[in-house]
Amino acid sequence: MGKKHNFSAGPCILPQEVFQKSAEAILDFNGIGLSLLEISHRSKDFVAVMDEARAIVKRLMNLGDDYEVLYLGGGASLQFAMVPYNILKVGGKAAYLDTGVWAAGAIKEAKKVGDVDVVGSSKEDNYSYIPKDYKVGSEYDYFHCTSNNTIYGTQIKEFPEVDTLMVCDMSSDIFSRQLDFSKFDLIYAGAQKNMGPAGVTLVVIKKEILGKTGRENMFSILDYSQHISKESMYNTPPVFPVYATLLTLQHLENNGGIAAAEERNIAKAKLLYDTIDNHPLFETYCRDEDRSLMNVSFKLIDDSKKEEFDAAWKSAGISGLNGHRSLGGYRASIYNALPIESVQVLVDVMNSIK
Numbered sequence: 001m002g003k004k005h006n007f008s009a010g011p012c013i014l015p016q017e018v019f020q021k022s023a024e025a026i027l028d029f030n031g032i033g034l035s036l037l038e039i040s041h042r043s044k045d046f047v048a049v050m051d052e053a054r055a056i057v058k059r060l061m062n063l064g065d066d067y068e069v070l071y072l073g074g075g076a077s078l079q080f081a082m083v084p085y086n087i088l089k090v091g092g093k094a095a096y097l098d099t100g101v102w103a104a105g106a107i108k109e110a111k112k113v114g115d116v117d118v119v120g121s122s123k124e125d126n127y128s129y130i131p132k133d134y135k136v137g138s139e140y141d142y143f144h145c146t147s148n149n150t151i152y153g154t155q156i157k158e159f160p161e162v163d164t165l166m167v168c169d170m171s172s173d174i175f176s177r178q179l180d181f182s183k184f185d186l187i188y189a190g191a192q193k194n195m196g197p198a199g200v201t202l203v204v205i206k207k208e209i210l211g212k213t214g215r216e217n218m219f220s221i222l223d224y225s226q227h228i229s230k231e232s233m234y235n236t237p238p239v240f241p242v243y244a245t246l247l248t249l250q251h252l253e254n255n256g257g258i259a260a261a262e263e264r265n266i267a268k269a270k271l272l273y274d275t276i277d278n279h280p281l282f283e284t285y286c287r288d289e290d291r292s293l294m295n296v297s298f299k300l301i302d303d304s305k306k307e308e309f310d311a312a313w314k315s316a317g318i319s320g321l322n323g324h325r326s327l328g329g330y331r332a333s334i335y336n337a338l339p340i341e342s343v344q345v346l347v348d349v350m351n352s353i354k
């Protein structure tokens with residue numbers, strides 16, 4: 001069967017070269033006569049992978065030695081708990097922006113650790129926009145936001161100036177656009193969209209923010225400082241996802257870095273949003289100014305066309321276009337690795353529906 005046009009929201013498409021090189025490493029890693037999957041994580045070959053996987057993130061983000069990079073298990077969801085556990089002071093308070101199901105998940109977990117104020121929420125409007133009318137002062141230990149809302153197709157374009165630490169869940173748009181990453185004190189992202197396979201989560205932390213909560217006797221596995229002191233090998237790391245992530249990031253670096261990826265992503269998003277806007281039968285769910293460059297959630301205005309449209313995109317070799325179960329409709333995830341040619345195939349199918 002020919003390769004599909006993969007619009008899946010994650011796990012999702014990765015550069016073909018990553019699949020190729022990953023397959024080679026599983027059979028014979030670096031020509032050492034052993035699989036990547038059967039060598040010790042303490043072997044010099046894997047330690048080199050981990051070292052480079054940590055270093056490349058800082059190069060791509062243009063961050064200095066005041067930041068540490070970790071690759072952890074437990075998904076982005078574990079970070080919903082680890083973030084407050086590590087930086088919400090005992091008796092302190094955190095500010096959260098509620099922009100979707102994942103942001104709400106982060107809020108729910110943080111509330112189990114300490115006090116949380118939701119400083120802005122678009123829940124009442126089915127998360128169709130990014131709230132902008134709020135202020136975060138120094139009374140908060142940190143501010144948490146979600147840069148891209150994978151389900152609703154909204155994205156923060158301008159990050160707020162806050163008078164406290166800035167924490168961001170970048171799971172679904174990491175490495176997709178140029179940002180001043182030094183504005184953030186803690187960034188986390190599940191790998192399974194723009195970075196690699198599921199099973200590893202990237203955490204980037206400004207070291208100086210740690211050790212200030214007054215929380216004693218912390219679980220070591222949940223303590224960022226422990227992971228940092230063991231160079232992201234406190235326990236056996238998910239070796240394959242880390243290696244595949246390294247390959248993806250090397251591919252990004254060798255193809256113009258984040259700046260070039262952003263240009264490609266803007267072109268893909270423009271092609272798709274222009275098609276939706278000019279088509280009488282399709283519309284997006286969210287406000288125009290908050291439209292995501294990564295997840296384009298849209299619906300049919302006339303449901304009687306559903307059968308025809310579904311049959312057409314499936315027969316064009318498109319996969320993963322159904323919307324999230326909580327929103328319905330369609331979602332075209334156009335992550336870094338998706339070529340514009342695949343967007344063109346979708347656009348042609350949409351334009352064939354009259």
Ligand code: PLP
Binds near residue numbers: 010102
């Ligand atoms: N945050 C965002 C923005 C997501 O899109 C997702 C999953 O899609 C998550 C968090 C949860 O990630 P995980 O499944 O790695 O826990």
